[in-house]
Amino acid sequence: MNHTPHIRTVVSCTLLVVSLGAGAAACFGSDGNPLAANPYDAAEQISFNAPSDSAKADPDKPLEITVDGSDGRITDVMVTDERGHHLAGELSADGGRWRSTAPLSAGAKYTVKVSMEDEDGFPGTRTITFETAPSKKLLTVQFGPKAGTYGVGQPITAELTAPVRDKAARAVVESALKVESTPAVEGTWHWVDDKKLHFRPKEYWPAGATVSAVSNLQGVKVADKLYGGASQPLKLTIGDRIEAITDAGAHQMTVRRNGEVINTIPVTTGKPGFSTRNGIKVVLGKEYFVRMRGTSIGISAGSAESYDLSVYYATRVTWSGEYVHAAPWSVGSQGYANVSHGCTGMSTSNAAWFYKTVREGDIVKVINSAGAEMDPFGNGFGDWNLSWDTWRKGSALVAGTRDGSSPDDAARLRPQV
Template sequence: MSFGARAAGPTGGNHRLASAALGVATALIATAALATGTWGPAAMNRVLAGGSVSPPPALPAAEISIQAGANPIGDGLVPIGAGPAPVSPTTPVTVAVQHGTLQTVQVTDAKSGQQVPGTLAPDSKTWRTTAPLSYDDTYQVAAVAVGEDRQVARESGTVSTVRPAALTTAALRPSDGATVGVGQPLVVRFTRPVADRAAAVRALSVSTSPEQAGSWYWMSATEAHYRAESYWQPGTTIRLNANVFGVDLGKGAFGQANRAATVRVHDSWVAKADGRSKVMQIFHNGTLAKTMPISLGSPDHPSHSGPHVVSDKKPSIIMDSCTYGVCEGDPGYYKEKVDLDLRISNDGEFVHSAPWSVGQQGSSNVSHGCVNLSPANAQWFFSHFNIGDVVEITNSGGPRLPVWDTYGDWTVPWSEWQAGGKS
């Protein structure tokens, strides 16, 4: 009798070996999946207990977008790629990532080689430039991110800025730090005609303390004025910002640089000159401070009516009638030195000392349009009135001061002023 071991069948032993190997492999995969976070503990337990689960989903790779716009994703922004349209130099360059976090971003000026500063959001999902670009320039953008799949992703692109057909500057008046009277309007003068006035006004901002609503009015294609419905309140602080850099002002012209001015309004000084009574009353902060006899323009040369604003002040000037067409040899010609002069219009109207007409002051109007005062009254007026203070002329027999004549702003009704002088 002989003894021997029973041989395994063709499937029994191999099947058990294959099953064991599969179990070990599954356990190893499950352990790795648990370590990487792709499977949770419940899935792990099911596998180890002999159950089965579907293979873990693949984690997404990082998707980097480079855009020139205010928002990182969407809103109709044009991604930087093949042939993007040039952008304003004030448009921020934004880099954003989906399914990952940004590691490094560089925006480099192709001309200078300098990098543009930027800031990374706390969640490391977006990065944005924090300084303006330059006109007619190209910027190289390079970004590196790590995706949820733990793989490194890279993206690059270029941003080009517009090339203006022309640049225009904006000069501000009053200048920064000036102290002015309650009648002083804000003035912005452009060096070139502005085709897109709406764009220009959007770039201009005014704030006042205490708050007073105001509006812009275009005197011409190159000059815009701003005022409130009535004179400024005494003690008001006015801040004017002309943020025109990067702004398309129409017909290919762009703003060259931003400007700003902070102005303070001093006490209210308003003079009311009446051509009928030949008397001028002077009000300080609304209270009558002084009354003085005057002589306004003669019937042949009547003074303009309406509010005038002091725009210049000089101890003496040479007044020459030839500046308005009455030259030497013509009837009414004059050229003489005049003292204590405060200009109230560009049409040759001043408040000044007139010793030659003291006899007519208070009784008749004999000037060429100016407000004549005695030397003593002129000295008082010169000492108290300054740029931006107001002289209101009534009953002069003359036409209203044109809005465009220096600061004829207050002759325009508020409803018309708010229309902005669009015509």
């Protein structure tokens, strides 16, 4: 032996009489396990590469624990941080070295418990604590929308403070962003671009559901020198299932609550050259008064198509300025012809009812229009226009990634009528 002799507790031996006839002697410790009474302090045999003083460990370097082969072998290692997360590692075949196989978290405090056996088979232990240095570059997440009650079509958004392009790094981020719903739903994240993700279920959220989103990125290594930071969780509630289906060909909107028709409204939609977009849109907000100008959508002042109107009960469905709103000037065409510049117009009384009935996240779907399809991203929430298979392909944890563009901020607040 090349280490200091240990003072070991004498292990009591008890003669066991078994029903098979023969007597046998066995040695037990106080917990009933052979040779487990009062393991000795193995501080002299077990070595760590973590700092033993107040210095912080580099989280980019793996944790290594070793024992001299002539002193025995390591039998077990447990490494946990203050949140109870375990650090994975690998023990060599001869028990001489344990090395972490998962990255350490930055700015975390770890407790390390090592068990070993010396060359005579006696158990020893050593426990240490150490802290890792905080990262100078943090990735944090801002969830959206703000807490509240929303319609069944509302996606969850996650805005990152730094771009994440590498597929493996995206998988780390995505696996740490947890969304839970009661009742449970099938859903996944979709990478809109390098800094933005959307989460939606396979189908619309169940009416009355509660939805929460939380980031477990804090301290997690995302990429070289980039670690996750703390982020605020989000909790939403889902209201009734409100769906407004606008048939541009029939000039009529049908509004359903939880599958039951609650109103049928004559409307006018976009005329040729300004046809309303087809597809599923999500209510983005409501504005009692909006001043709408043709110049905001590229119509020259003084041209035959020019307009400057005061509009009331305006429910926004795209950032570029598509609304459902009161259009008293076109009541004679509502239910018969499409005469707007892209919005869905209706009488003032119907617009007031619609304005009071819907909330953010409710569904507005346009069918049978000559317009283009609603863009999935960049002009509101067109997420539901992607099939479930296509949506899942935008997840780094499912298959591949999708490059997209950020919303055109210059296009915001451009009303159309």
